[in-house]
């Protein structure tokens with residue numbers, strides 16, 4: 001973190017509660033109401049199928065999760081203060097919110113979806129002639145949210161007029177049928193800022209720096225730019241990803257879309273979980289289950305992958321430790337099977353320490369929010385390297401790409417601070433300037449024994465989910 005003064009969060013030009021009352025008066029409170037929904041259809045894509053427009057909000061896995069649309073409130077933040085400013089804006093909003101929550105589960109009541117840049121200082125920090133740079137952090141409170149957790153489904157509406165909206169429910173849902181989802185048509189892809197054939201040289205440089213003793217691990221990424229025949233509708237991507245990548249969290253926030261297998265942090269009722277991934281083997285198309293098991297066994301024994309994994313687990317455990325009274329860090333990873341790759345995976349868990357009450361009177365206070373935890377865990381060695389600052393500096397020096405929000409936290413936070421934040425991997429950033437353009441990203445953990453050509457092949461395998469999601473078949 002740098003010591004430069006932080007820019008204040010800039011509220012977006014979207015509807016802000018204060019707008020209706022003029023500049024001098026207090027902003028109107030958000031009025032939030034959650035009611036149970038009795039008849040939500042089931043299935044892996046049932047939630048994302050509800051989304052009525054091309055600015056969807058989503059956090060869905062195996063048919064459970066939350067989706068939202070409309071923008072009751074949005075906060076855009078910039079630079080190294082992007083997390084703290086977003087948290088402050090969220091707390092200020094909650095302090096004025098009026099909440100009727102009949103369901104009381106994680107994801108009910110007020111919820112903000114968020115997406116944050118990987119780097120404290122991306123090349124996009126300066127405003128351009130076309131307008132202000134893309135924000136480094138965005139929190140979006142939808143006008144309507146629908147969620148499901150097992151047998152329970154709910155709908156939340158958020159009013160910015162200071163009064164309750166009409167009673168939400170099945171009728172309101174029927175009204176949400178919006179613009180049809182349009183497939184992207186023919187898609188062509190081209191190299192991003194570093195051509196695929198030049199990328200192994202970047203990896204080779206990373207290996208050389210590691211072998212020279214500058215650092216132990218660095219995660220290097222590349223991008224591919226896709227151009228579609230028609231504007232890319234994020235709902236097209238969400239439907240395909242939610243259906244095929246069931247073990248992943250299918251997300252969409254402010255133009256960042258993907259299906260990530262990596263959970264930076266979930267915080268729920270005092271328990272925190274992080275699913276750490278590092279160490280990868282490709283799963284060839286058409287590979288039999290027996291062959292997949294052989295590959296999995298090979299991965300579980302690979303000392304290079306186990307080393308990469310160990311760095312990532314240690315970084316997460318070290319970042320969580322100050323917040324926890326007890327933790328469980330598995331001794332050895334399991335193998336997570338995905339349609340395109342297999343990963344070494346560890347679920348790190350902990351019990352949150354209740355920080356002292358505001359008056360220092362010894363009464364239990366509020367635990368840190370999931371957003372604060374995500375900020376503390378970011379960037380883990382799974383997406384940056386070890387040691388963190390050396391790896392981050394090397395990424396800035398040799399990667400040759402603006403990561404933007406790729407590999408940054410993406411997810412949601414609720415009123416009590418509970419929430420879920422993934423790492424924006426297997427992801428794409430939709431262009432605001434031209435909705436036919438999409439940047440796809442993939443990166444690989446590099447250690448002393450890494451082979452640059454094998455890493456290029458691994459990055460291709462990690463691009464596969466988004467390449468496939470863009471397909472028009």
Ligand SMILES: C=C(O[C@@H]1C=C(C(=O)O)C=C[C@H]1O)C(=O)O
Nearest residue numbers: 277278279280382442443444445
């Ligand atoms: C950086 C990415 O993935 C990360 C790197 C991995 C690896 O190098 O083995 C595995 C999972 C992720 O933590 C990516 O998908 O872009």
